[in-house]
Amino acid sequence: MIPVRCFTCGKVISPAWEKYKERRDAGEDPKEILDDLGLERYCCRRMLLTHKEIVEDLNPYQ
Amino acid sequence: MDIAFIKLDDKAAKFVLSGATPAFANTLRRAMISEVPTLAIEDVRIYDNTSVVFDEILAHRLGLIPIRTDLSVYVPRSECTCGEAGCPICTSTYTLSVEGPRTVYSRDLIPQDPGAVPAEEDIPIIELFEGQKIVLEAHAIVSTGREHVKWQPTTACGYKNYPVVRINEAICDACGMCIEECPRGVLQVEDRRLQVVEERLELCSLCRLCERACLSGGIGEEPAIHIDADESRFIFVVESDGSMPVQEIIERALHYIQKKSDDLVEVLTEISGVAVDEEIRY
Numbered sequence: 001m002i003p004v005r006c007f008t009c010g011k012v013i014s015p016a017w018e019k020y021k022e023r024r025d026a027g028e029d030p031k032e033i034l035d036d037l038g039l040e041r042y043c044c045r046r047m048l049l050t051h052k053e054i055v056e057d058l059n060p061y062q
Numbered sequence: 063m064d065i066a067f068i069k070l071d072d073k074a075a076k077f078v079l080s081g082a083t084p085a086f087a088n089t090l091r092r093a094m095i096s097e098v099p100t101l102a103i104e105d106v107r108i109y110d111n112t113s114v115v116f117d118e119i120l121a122h123r124l125g126l127i128p129i130r131t132d133l134s135v136y137v138p139r140s141e142c143t144c145g146e147a148g149c150p151i152c153t154s155t156y157t158l159s160v161e162g163p164r165t166v167y168s169r170d171l172i173p174q175d176p177g178a179v180p181a182e183e184d185i186p187i188i189e190l191f192e193g194q195k196i197v198l199e200a201h202a203i204v205s206t207g208r209e210h211v212k213w214q215p216t217t218a219c220g221y222k223n224y225p226v227v228r229i230n231e232a233i234c235d236a237c238g239m240c241i242e243e244c245p246r247g248v249l250q251v252e253d254r255r256l257q258v259v260e261e262r263l264e265l266c267s268l269c270r271l272c273e274r275a276c277l278s279g280g281i282g283e284e285p286a287i288h289i290d291a292d293e294s295r296f297i298f299v300v301e302s303d304g305s306m307p308v309q310e311i312i313e314r315a316l317h318y319i320q321k322k323s324d325d326l327v328e329v330l331t332e333i334s335g336v337a338v339d340e341e342i343r344y
Contacts, residue, residue, distance in 0.1 A: 001115070004126040004185055005303075010217040012128060012303060015184035041218070055189050058114045 002051050008043035020048050068264070075308040078224065078264075079296045087221050087296040093315035096207040099138060100215045100305040101129040101154055101178055103200045110197040113162075113188050120188060124200055125212045127168050128181040128303040129154070131204070133314070135177065138204045154178040154202040162190030171200065178202065181304030215311045218301040223291030225266035227258050234286035239279050240272035249287075256287070264297055 002017040016037040023033045034045050063086075069076040079087060106121040113120070135151075142152035156171040169183035190196065207214035227248070236256050241249045246265040248258055249272065268291055276285035302308045331337055 001123070001186060001188060004123050006217075010211060010214065010303065011301070012126075012182055012185065012217075014186055015182055017186065018184075055114050059191050062112075062114065 001053070001055055003047060006041075006044040006047050009041060011039075011041075011044050013039065013044050013047050017048060017051070021053075070309065072302065072307045073304070074299070074301045075312070076300075077298050079221070079298060080224075081294055082296065084293060084296075087298075089319055090312075090315060091219060091221055091298070093318050094216055094300060094311055095214055095219050097318045098215045098306075098311050098314045099131075099133065099204045099206045100213050101131040101136060101202045101204055102210075102212040103127065103129070103156070103202045104205075105201040105203075107199040107201075108197075109199070110195050112194045113190055113196055114194075115188055120196070120198075123187055124171075125210075127171075127185055127187075128305045129178055129202055130181050131215075131305045132177055133204070133306075135175075136204045148201060148203075150175070152203060156200040156202065157198070158187075158200065159197045160190060160195070162194040163192045165189045166196060215302060215305050216300055217303050218299060221296040221298045223268065223293060224295035224297060225263060225268055226290040226292050227263065227266065228288040228290065229256050230284075230286045230288070231255065233281060233284070234276075235281075237279055239275045240287055243271045243275035245269065245271065 002014045004014045005011060006013050016039065019037060020030075020033055024030055030049060034048065039045050039048065063082050064080045065077050066080070067075065067077045079090070103121075103124045106117075106124055108117050108120070111117050111120060115123075136154070137152055139146050139148070139152040142149065144152060155174040158166070158171050160166045160170055166187040166189075167183065168180040168185035168187060170187075171180055173179055188196065205213045207216075225248075234256050236251045236254050238251055238256075240256070241251065246262070246267055248262045248266045250257060250259045266289070268289055270289050272287050273285045273289060276287050300308050300311065302311060
């Protein structure tokens with residue numbers, strides 16, 4: 001799952017994840033999406049840019 | 063001392079504090095970060111959790127959710143009359159009961175007090191798959207950022223000195239090398255004279271790359287441009303996590319500083335046995 005807040009500054013970034021993922025998968029430039037979602041600082045931007053969702057991969061091994 | 067706001071809304075504020083010392087500016091910053099209390103989830107009673115994450119990860123994620131805090135309603139548990147047992151004056155209770163498949167969001171937390179709702183309702187807590195279930199009860203208490211960051215009302219909160227740009231026109235030949243070097247676009251050449259772009263002075267980060275660029279042009283020992291920091295003016299940036307408006311954070315931090323210094327005066331009076339003269343006090 002995407003972390004609730006940015007590790008560095010503490011801004012709540014997780015609500016932006018689903019919108020970000022949707023638009024990124026549609027082929028939009030991540031820079032434009034992050035600017036649009038109001039993530040200004042590079043600490044918050046890297047949270048979404050570098051995130052990998054593994055919840056679905058973990059699910060079969062309960 | 064003077065405060066001039068450049069920007070002020072519920073989520074973020076930018077202001078210039080003038081006529082203050084660096085010590086006072088830092089006191090204000092620290093008070094805003096670690097001395098203004100807010101609500102955050104502290105205890106979680108988990109009745110059922112068959113999701114892919116462990117109980118403690120779930121509890122940690124719940125703790126980080128900012129909660130709207132009305133400090134006229136809630137008091138810290140240590141100051142409460144219930145004797146740290148937990149009552150509606152010091153504790154806000156939430157219940158969460160969700161069955162998969164679906165994603166659990168912060169809006170699924172059902173608060174006992176409708177005033178203390180999560181500040182953002184779209185925070186994903188956990189994704190549940192077919193047959194998975196979460197049933198829990200969470201208790202939020204009031205505390206300060208001094209104890210744990212989850213009680214911090216601010217996210218980005220800091221200041222820098224006000225930049226002062228001095229251009230020595232006697233030796234500046236308006237070559238424009240400093241303009242290319244400036245990462246914030248503060249400088250420009252107009253009518254063959256180097257000057258600061260209007261309203262961009264506050265963006266200057268005091269990096270002094272312009273001074274180095276000026277020297278690299280072979281101008282001599284002294285650069286034609288000097289960047290100084292005004293030691294008595296500070297540009298503050300304060301961002302709220304949503305638990306309370308920024309203005310309230312600033313006011314409460316200032317009240318905290320006032321109370322601390324009043325307490326100190328009282329202690330000193332007690333020790334010395336002499337009442338502090340009102341004129342000296344204020």
